Amino acid sequence: MKPSKVLLVLAVMFFVGSVSAVGAPVIPYNQYGLAYKGGTLLPQNSAIKAWIDGVNYGNTSVNATGFYDLIVPGDNITVINGTTVNPVKEGGVDNDLIYFTYEENGSIYFANQTALYVNGSSVEKNLTFYATTQKALINEVVAEPGDGGNDYVYLYFPDIAGVSLQNWKLEKCGNGSYSAWSATLSSLTTQVYPTGSNYLYVDLGGNILSGNGGSLKLLWYSSASTTWLCIDRVEWNATVGGTHTYSPSNTVMPDATGATTSGMAIKRIGTPPVDTDDCAVDFIVTSATGRPPVIQEHVVLMLPIFPAILITVLATFRRRG
Secondary structure, three states: OOHHHHHHHHHHHHHHOOOOOOEEEOOOEEEEEEEEEOOEEOOOOOEEEEEEOOEEEEEEEOOOOOEEEEEEOEOEEEEEOOEEEOOOEOOEOOOOEEEEEEEEOOEEEEEOOOEEOOOOOEEEOOEEEEEOOOOOEEEEEEOOOOOOOOOEEEEEOOOHHHOOHHHEEEEEEEEOEEEEEEEEHHHOEEEEOOOOOOEEEEEOOOOOOOOOEEEEEEEEEEOOOOEEEEEEEEEEEOOOOOOOOOOEOOEOOOOEEOOOOOOEEEEEOOOOOOOOOOHHHHEEEEEOOOOOHHHHHHHHHHHHHHHHHHHHHHHHHHHHO
């Protein structure tokens, strides 16, 4: 019996023996098969990762024959006095979208195939990996702008000239929702700033985020798998007690910590920015990078001339009347 099957059997035994307990874990999902890139089997020891909504929940290595065997844990659901409580998303639940990546020489590849989490199932599925999009990052989150304007973020693109804004979107989770808010970059106000850099300023169009805690994701549309894939995810929590305490917004990913008061932001360290999938390590709380000067000038210029425009419009209507 394969090691993964032994684990599944043990998981089922544990589950059956724990039905009457306060909390019972969902039985893990198992997937196995052959893994290819460019029509050739992946080399031995190639690492394959399984992701759900931007969080890594499963890892495995390819053996000498190109075979992989992967287990994705289930989310631990706790019921207290008849109420389901699940403050941290620890794994998959039925119908969660699973996607797969493989890294080679610093490049990340996605599989054409995706999967849906099914409680306790074991599925044979061959994976074919293709050249990835660039590894873009959420570099800075400004949830409490010092100027009182819309929330904004800065994104980092290794090849910003190759970005098609309609193929990228920002999204945040909510309490029980994978998409409490989302918008494509083409529908938001954006500007490369500083000029000539790899950073993109994005105005979120309103008071979208909370400085007390939350999550934000950067997604890319894959035409090969015809779905939106999460390229980067950030989670933050401003207090020790935790105000970011609901699933699926809060996951096993460590949160960036610290109070993001007015004029402050959570920002990645390093140039280029560091990404270890551990927000507690990758981010610090610091003074927010300001908005691009051009956008600031538009706001400043419009304020003094708005009354004059209004007077002119009213006068025109009176003459027509």
